Amino acid sequence: MSSDNHLIVRNGAGGDAFPAVCGGKGVLVMIEQVVQVPLAVGEDLTIPKNRIGSGEKRLCVVTGTHGDELEGQYVAWRLARLLKEHPEHLHGTVDIYPALNPLGISTMTRGMPLCDLDMNRTFPGSENGSMSEYVAARLIQDMAGADACIDIHASNIFLREIPQVRINENTARRLVPLAKYLNMDLIWIHAAATVLESTLAHSLNALDTPTLVVEMGIGMRVTRTYGDRLITGILSLMAHLGMWSAPVMPVAPPIVSSDGYVSFVNASCPGIFFPSSSHTAHVEEGQELGVIADPLTGEVRDILKSPASGLLFTLREYPVVYEGSLIARILGGSL
Amino acid sequence: MREEVLFTLDTPYRQPLAVKGWRFGDPERKSLAVVGALRGNEVQQMYICSQLIRALETLEEEGKLAPDCGVLVIPCANQFSMNVGRRFWAADNTDINRMFPGYDGGETTQRIAARIFATIQGYEYGVHFTSFYLPGSCLPHARIMETGYQHPEEALAFGLPYILLRKPQPYDTTTLNYNWQIWDTQAFSLYTQETDCVDHPSACQAVEAVLRFLGKKGLSTQPVSEPEAASVIFREDGLHNILSATGGLLFHRREPGDTVTAGEVLADILDPCTGQVRERLRTAHAGKVFFAHKAQLIAGHDVAFRVLPEA
Incomplete structure (x- = not known):
């Protein structure tokens, strides 16, 4: 810590400013x-x-x-x-x-x-x-x-x-x-x-x-x-x-896209979502993104598929889903 | 009276959310729709609907609903949150009353809003018993958004002491009240004095207001009582906000409904540890206390009171 560097702490509501020592190389920090x-x-x-x-x-x-x-x-x-x-x-x-x-x-x-x-x-x-x-x-x-x-x-x-x-x-x-x-x-x-x-x-x-x-x-x-x-x-x-x-x-x-090239996948039913595609992967139309499972019965309640080919740029992380819960967004179409 | 399940929404670990409605009069007529609790803490709003259902049942049994009257009452659309003590949708903390007109292909609360809206769209009049985001009590009033489609004079039929006109902010554009009005229903939000507990007198006042409205609009033949005084119509920005400068324990000297004079002390804020008075909250305007912060603790720069200045 060098003595020529200083940190000024000031109260924005009109309080006094005062210098304090901090790490750095002479840049004004407040x-x-x-x-x-x-x-x-x-x-x-x-x-x-x-x-x-x-x-x-x-x-x-x-x-x-x-x-x-x-x-x-x-x-x-x-x-x-x-x-x-x-x-x-x-x-x-x-x-x-x-x-x-x-x-x-x-x-x-x-x-x-x-x-x-x-x-x-x-x-x-x-x-x-x-x-x-x-x-x-x-x-x-x-x-x-x-x-x-x-x-x-x-x-x-x-x-x-x-x-x-x-x-x-x-x-x-x-x-x-x-x-x-x-x-x-x-x-x-x-x-x-x-x-x-x-x-x-x-x-x-x-x-x-x-x-x-x-x-x-x-x-x-x-x-x-x-x-x-x-x-x-x-x-x-x-x-x-x-x-x-x-x-x-x-x-x-970066890719520049408007709403028109973004496809949404929402849960059709409640349950636990287990993904089968990876975030940031390129997916094909119809490719399985994951399943919604029922832990009580052991059944698969729905198999979720990609509505478009493209980049899987949003993917659900939290497993519990309700009808309508957002599962994924795919950036697809002709960009 | 016909009780029906308007729609259901399955949940992964609990029973389906079944949103129920009670219909009265001609099922083909869409005269008045009444919506209660959209939030899990709106116990008072649900209670008012329950009392309204009892009153409408009596009116119907006595043949006092007009032949062309059809009323729907939805006391609660969010028991999913109410039963676990949450204000907003308990799965993701979103507010159904910030999701209108809804989207049936969207997220869960957008879908709930869409299904509610599909059920109550097309009614001539709409009443939403709702709550304020600030923790406090206000005088019973009807609130109308100034969307350009509003007809405040219609609210006179409630006979409530106050009718408040609100210029909608961007975040208001996803509320039920705003969207109802945009979609050709004369919509009124009715506020009473409580939210998470029942205040019986103001609940009775609200029920009486809806029954008076039905009578004034020719939808019921039950004689209605006239209010003690004509409703005062005012814009929300006409209210005088009294802000706290410091935080502490808030002790009221005045309550909603009290008439106050300019310079009068409305409350004291005490140091919570020493009991010393930190601040005396005074009103600069004579008038009537319209809103009072309810929680015992108050932070600085919070709205402690709103006073409706004398005309």
């Missing part, structure tokens, strides 16, 4: 509480960010909106270390928000524990609203105006996803060129839906802050290979934005 709200008993809800570097260009890396999605924790950790270790290549400001929903992460709860709301349906929030709306409004204020924002999600605990960027069709023209830098396998351009207008990404994009939503892996787990790929992608995007000057490993071009 932990700041973006939101601080008193809880009922002896504790504050705090949402910190780690500001690394300085300069006009700014990238926000955001994760932990859903408390059961942990893939972004690895990315936040690795990115913070990497930037602090190589300040000579950093030209601008990187704000890392590892936990937008700290109460959710700490309690293994997807939503916000105090109100049981999906935090990603509360944006852009309101300064004069309830606590969830206030928190959302403060976060938007803090991120708005960045040159880019990357909002990292895992899947939920039920499904495993390949690394992908999801983009609303209304913002595709602007965002797809940026998304191609992120080193993901797939860019999924999905239809607009009014209900999605209350997401962080929609709210920031509406404020002219380009925001890319990454989905990868599975809930409650960390897939380090996916995280490492995204780190490369983030550096690649930073290089494109003029914020990173070191050479970056080349990024493979």
